[in-house]
Amino acid sequence: MERTLAIIKPDAVARGKIGEIIRRFEKAGLRISALKMVHLDKRQAEEFYHVHRARPFFDSLTTFMASGPVAVLVLEGETAISTLRAIMGATDPARASPGTIRRDLGTSIEQNTVHGSDSPESAAFEVPYFFQGPETFDYVRVDRHKGGDGPSS
Numbered sequence: 001m002e003r004t005l006a007i008i009k010p011d012a013v014a015r016g017k018i019g020e021i022i023r024r025f026e027k028a029g030l031r032i033s034a035l036k037m038v039h040l041d042k043r044q045a046e047e048f049y050h051v052h053r054a055r056p057f058f059d060s061l062t063t064f065m066a067s068g069p070v071a072v073l074v075l076e077g078e079t080a081i082s083t084l085r086a087i088m089g090a091t092d093p094a095r096a097s098p099g100t101i102r103r104d105l106g107t108s109i110e111q112n113t114v115h116g117s118d119s120p121e122s123a124a125f126e127v128p129y130f131f132q133g134p135e136t137f138d139y140v141r142v143d144r145h146k147g148g149d150g151p152s153s
């Protein structure tokens, strides 16, 4: 079982898209193991995105990520990391496939609505960055309800 970190970014929170995005996570069969809202300060955003510190967009990205609250989730599944990345789509919404979250909801390469861990190594840093052990939950997801949003419906 894999775990990955998802962030619903400030642009999506401000536009009332939290529910729409979480619906897509659940519809893809991902199990929500933890979720909360936080407002990062600039230093925390820099810490979280430290792998990008040499990039020209680092200052703008971290200013944007500290510009408003975000929703953060731990998602679980057999292939949670690649499943999440597939439904998010390419980093640049203009290049993302139709039907992906970024293509449907993103407005720019920076304001691209969602972040997801890109590897097991990233997830191992990113999940504990936001969540302590007792804040994550294990349970059996049951997809029995016909007509619901589960993968079996």
Ligand code: CMP
Binding pocket: 052, 057, 061, 091, 109, 110, 111, 112, 114, 115, 116
């Ligand atoms: P994310 O998946 O959160 O990981 C790093 C983020 O940097 C990425 O999504 C984009 O929001 C942002 N990013 C990547 N490339 C660029 C770019 N060329 N210009 C501006 N922002 C970028």
